[in-house]
Amino acid sequence: MDNVLPDEYNLAVNGVFYTYKPIKETQDAMKVHVSNLNPNGGYTFRETDDWSGKPGGIPIIKTIGLDYIPRELWGDGSIEVEGTGSVTDARVVYSYRYEEGCANPLDKPTCPGYTDAVLELIPENTMTEIYNALEDENINREETELDNKEEEQEPEEKEKDDRLERALAINEETLEMGNSVAQNQMLQAMNNAILINNYYIKVIDGGVYQEAVTLKDKNLPDSKYSAILNLSEDIKHNKMINLQYEGNK
Amino acid sequence: MIKELTLVGIVAITTYGGSKSAFALDVPISASVTGSCIISTETNGTYGQPNAYTLTTAAADGGQMPITRVDVTLASAYKVKFTVPNDFSSSPSLNDVVTFTGDTEVSAVSDATNMADYETDKVEVSTYVDEYDLSATGSTWFKHTSVATNGGSRAFPSGNYTAYVTAECIAL
Numbered sequence: 001m002d003n004v005l006p007d008e009y010n011l012a013v014n015g016v017f018y019t020y021k022p023i024k025e026t027q028d029a030m031k032v033h034v035s036n037l038n039p040n041g042g043y044t045f046r047e048t049d050d051w052s053g054k055p056g057g058i059p060i061i062k063t064i065g066l067d068y069i070p071r072e073l074w075g076d077g078s079i080e081v082e083g084t085g086s087v088t089d090a091r092v093v094y095s096y097r098y099e100e101g102c103a104n105p106l107d108k109p110t111c112p113g114y115t116d117a118v119l120e121l122i123p124e125n126t127m128t129e130i131y132n133a134l135e136d137e138n139i140n141r142e143e144t145e146l147d148n149k150e151e152e153q154e155p156e157e158k159e160k161d162d163r164l165e166r167a168l169a170i171n172e173e174t175l176e177m178g179n180s181v182a183q184n185q186m187l188q189a190m191n192n193a194i195l196i197n198n199y200y201i202k203v204i205d206g207g208v209y210q211e212a213v214t215l216k217d218k219n220l221p222d223s224k225y226s227a228i229l230n231l232s233e234d235i236k237h238n239k240m241i242n243l244q245y246e247g248n249k
Numbered sequence: 250m251i252k253e254l255t256l257v258g259i260v261a262i263t264t265y266g267g268s269k270s271a272f273a274l275d276v277p278i279s280a281s282v283t284g285s286c287i288i289s290t291e292t293n294g295t296y297g298q299p300n301a302y303t304l305t306t307a308a309a310d311g312g313q314m315p316i317t318r319v320d321v322t323l324a325s326a327y328k329v330k331f332t333v334p335n336d337f338s339s340s341p342s343l344n345d346v347v348t349f350t351g352d353t354e355v356s357a358v359s360d361a362t363n364m365a366d367y368e369t370d371k372v373e374v375s376t377y378v379d380e381y382d383l384s385a386t387g388s389t390w391f392k393h394t395s396v397a398t399n400g401g402s403r404a405f406p407s408g409n410y411t412a413y414v415t416a417e418c419i420a421l
Contacts, residue, residue: 054361
């Protein structure tokens with residue numbers, strides 16, 4: 001059955017459809033067996049049509065449903081004629097299902113042969129040991145030489161080196177601080193732009209507020225106090241005018 | 250069967266509806282019957298025209314035989330009746346009398362032992378009508394032939410022609 005059923009993962013046959021035309025005389029005894037061997041012995045599928053005493057020439061079309069029998073149990077198939085007669089135009093069709101995605105073992109970790117396929121993909125020369133710098137003899141030797149040199153340096157020179165290192169360290173810190181200040185300013189400017197945009201796009205409900213002044217009284221009478229005030233101002237005005245003539249007297 | 254069941258339901262309702270009681274109640278009795286004899290078209294037919302005055306379903310003449318399929322789930326409960334065309338259901342105006350011939354045959358069976366005799370046991374009711382007793386459960390395929398010949402060997406007028414094969418499942 002390897003040349004009939006595809007090589008797919010978890011393939012199981014759930015039906016067999018077959019057709020053929022029996023060639024025989026009515027009086028002849030004839031049985032037709034459509035079957036598939038079971039590799040473990042016996043038959044996985046076997047259907048028998050008894051044409052004995054029946055006329056030939058009329059094709060049979062038969063469909064048999066099955067309960068998903070794994071492909072491992074499907075051996076070679078055959079159509080056997082028992083008795084007198086033959087069959088023509090025979091055709092057998094298997095209905096099956098399979099689990100998709102395992103055509104290649106690398107499709108899923110659950111596919112058979114996945115581990116082997118992965119190992120095959122990895123070239124042997126890429127299997128390197130983990131490098132540990134602390135165990136590197138060359139580095140250790142270099143460190144030892146540096147330590148010895150430092151110890152051999154005179155105190156004054158050592159102090160100079162220390163000052164220089166401190167100065168450089170301070171300079172780097174200053175630059176980092178400057179950078180951080182500049183970044184903060186940029187962030188603040190960006191935040192301000194975002195915040196102010198909210199006000200620009202804000203739409204106040206209501207649109208235009210119309211003036212709504214309401215006067216209770218239709219007539220506005222002159223105030224009595226304003227009349228007195230006017231008169232008093234007139235008197236004062238006249239007095240001031242007259243004062244200029246009094247000096248001339 | 251469906252019609253008989255419907256009739257029983259109507260009688261029951263009428264009896265209750267005719268009551269004068271103020272507390273009358275209609276109690277439904279429902280049923281759902283799935284067809285146990287199903288006819289379906291497997292292949293539509295086509296007329297070929299071997300000559301000007303003949304239309305035929307023969308494959309050799311460019312035609313195609315219609316094939317019907319009958320499925321039954323109850324043995325010996327139905328017979329199927331086929332009527333091949335004896336007239337066109339639609340055609341251009343004909344210029345002469347058309348003579349029809351035709352036949353129905355078993356095309357294939359799904360059970361060798363119990364269906365192989367269907368064709369030999371066929372009842373030819375008339376020139377155009379054939380009946381088959383469906384004595385076994387399963388599927389049976391029937392092929393139909395039809396030949397239309399225009400009178401006087403006159404050419405068929407140009408146009409579209411349609412004829413129907415009628416299939417009926419009849420409960421025994």
